[in-house]
Amino acid sequence: MEKLAIDGGRKAIAGTLPTFRDASGRSLGAEEIGQLTEVIQSGSLSFLSGTKTAEFERRFAEVYGAKIAVAVSSGTAALHAAVTYLNPEPGDEILVSPITDMGSVIPILAQLAVPVFVDVDPLTQNMDPAKIEASITPRTKAILVTHIYGNPADMDAIMAIADRHDLFVIEDCAQAHLATYKGRLCGTIGHLGCFSFQQSKHMTTGDGGMVIANEDHRFGRELRQCPDKGWPRTKGGRDHLFLAPNYHMTELQAAVGIAQLAKLRKMVDARRRSAFQLTAHLEGSKARPVKILPDTTGTFFFYTFRLDSAEIRVSTADFVKALVAEGIDCFLGYPGKVPLYRYPVIQDAATFGTSGFPYTLPGVNDSAGRRQPVCPQAERACTETVCIWWNECFTEVHIEQIATAVRKVFAAYAA
Numbered sequence: 115m116e117k118l119a120i121d122g123g124r125k126a127i128a129g130t131l132p133t134f135r136d137a138s139g140r141s142l143g144a145e146e147i148g149q150l151t152e153v154i155q156s157g158s159l160s161f162l163s164g165t166k167t168a169e170f171e172r173r174f175a176e177v178y179g180a181k182i183a184v185a186v187s188s189g190t191a192a193l194h195a196a197v198t199y200l201n202p203e204p205g206d207e208i209l210v211s212p213i214t215d216m217g218s219v220i221p222i223l224a225q226l227a228v229p230v231f232v233d234v235d236p237l238t239q240n241m242d243p244a245k246i247e248a249s250i251t252p253r254t255k256a257i258l259v260t261h262i263y264g265n266p267a268d269m270d271a272i273m274a275i276a277d278r279h280d281l282f283v284i285e286d287c288a289q290a291h292l293a294t295y296k297g298r299l300c301g302t303i304g305h306l307g308c309f310s311f312q313q314s315k316h317m318t319t320g321d322g323g324m325v326i327a328n329e330d331h332r333f334g335r336e337l338r339q340c341p342d343k344g345w346p347r348t349k350g351g352r353d354h355l356f357l358a359p360n361y362h363m364t365e366l367q368a369a370v371g372i373a374q375l376a377k378l379r380k381m382v383d384a385r386r387r388s389a390f391q392l393t394a395h396l397e398g399s400k401a402r403p404v405k406i407l408p409d410t411t412g413t414f415f416f417y418t419f420r421l422d423s424a425e426i427r428v429s430t431a432d433f434v435k436a437l438v439a440e441g442i443d444c445f446l447g448y449p450g451k452v453p454l455y456r457y458p459v460i461q462d463a464a465t466f467g468t469s470g471f472p473y474t475l476p477g478v479n480d481s482a483g484r485r486q487p488v489c490p491q492a493e494r495a496c497t498e499t500v501c502i503w504w505n506e507c508f509t510e511v512h513i514e515q516i517a518t519a520v521r522k523v524f525a526a527y528a529a
């Protein structure tokens with residue numbers, strides 16, 4: 115048996131793999147530079163005087179067949195615009211998965227609504243539709259669905275529940291650009307779709323985000339005003355109709371976004387192709403890929419597989435340390451070793467001064483929101499899931515190296 119790199123043996127991956135962290139793993143080039151040069155030469159870095167933000171929104175809406183697209187400064191900003199649009203009463207509840215980025219939850223708390231965590235399906239790690247209805251109360255206003263790892267959640271089941279209970283549905287597509295569910299693009303099935311263009315996402319503007327919808331007003335609010343200080347700019351003059359932040363995307367981000375969007379299909383296809391290659395290489399091994407629902411296309415934000423503690427003779431954490439030592443860019447558990455509700459912002463209600471809002475607001479059931487979220491499947495997933503940072507620039511050779519490294523560690527640590 116080959117000596118593991120962690121024990122001083124030779125690394126399975128000799129060089130370094132392409133990474134989203136630098137030019138080795140990002141498709142940034144002449145197109146982005148050309149777009150950026152136009153913006154700099156125009157002298158307009160703001161959407162108010164420039165043209166790139168409007169163009170990026172138009173093109174993004176076209177790709178998605180959406181009526182409206184609103185560019186914003188991050189994925190969190192996109193989701194915050196969505197929750198601002200929903201205009202919940204303080205203490206209203208929004209259902210959310212415990213396995214997602216904290217950027218899905220911050221906007222709920224920022225609007226004084228209560229995130230109520232619904233456990234995940236152990237196979238897909240997306241919100242489990244079978245567990246949603248038990249969490250619905252008269253205060254539930256919306257379901258915020260993340261398509262985790264780029265794998266579509268079970269939208270038919272979720273939309274049926276939402277219809278039955280008159281709930282608004284926000285899709286968090288920050289990891290799921292161009293993912294499809296039964297032939298429909300994720301982000302167009304619920305009422306609003308939210309995207310991130312942060313450095314690690316399928317396409318990037320450094321930071322950035324987008325909200326798409328087939329409606330532009332509801333709940334007494336215009337969607338476009340939600341990341342724009344509640345300002346109805348089309349009517350001329352200055353007015354502020356409701357409390358809303360400024361989350362404008364700059365023309366510089368939009369310029370890069372236009373160029374990146376033109377490459378998005380190619381970049382996503384490359385991720386999918388190499389992920390399927392790895393799955394084929396790992397056939398028969400003990401790596402159990404996280405399930406992707408039939409009749410959907412996942413877009414592999416991460417390549418994820420599950421470890422069965424009974425099949426390895428080290429801890430899952432040590433197993434992942436060995437993978438990293440072999441040269442794989444991976445980690446254990448998403449968003450981390452524990453689900454979101456275990457982070458201090460929620461556990462300690464570290465929110466608004468010492469108030470503990472929204473958890474301490476009158477009529478709020480703190481148990482449902484914070485004290486006793488019982489999501490055993492999410493807890494397990496966080497300690498058993500290997501997340502490999504996936505990349506559009508992986509070649510067949512890279513995939514063979516990754517597969518060799520995974521097999522090597524399984525062989526060394528077999529129970």
Ligand SMILES: *Cc1c(COP(=O)(O)O)cnc(C)c1O
Nearest residue numbers: 188189190215217218288310312
């Ligand atoms: C990245 C991400 C966000 C937040 O996006 P930012 O651009 O980092 O603010 C939200 N949800 C999910 C699922 C994400 O992956």
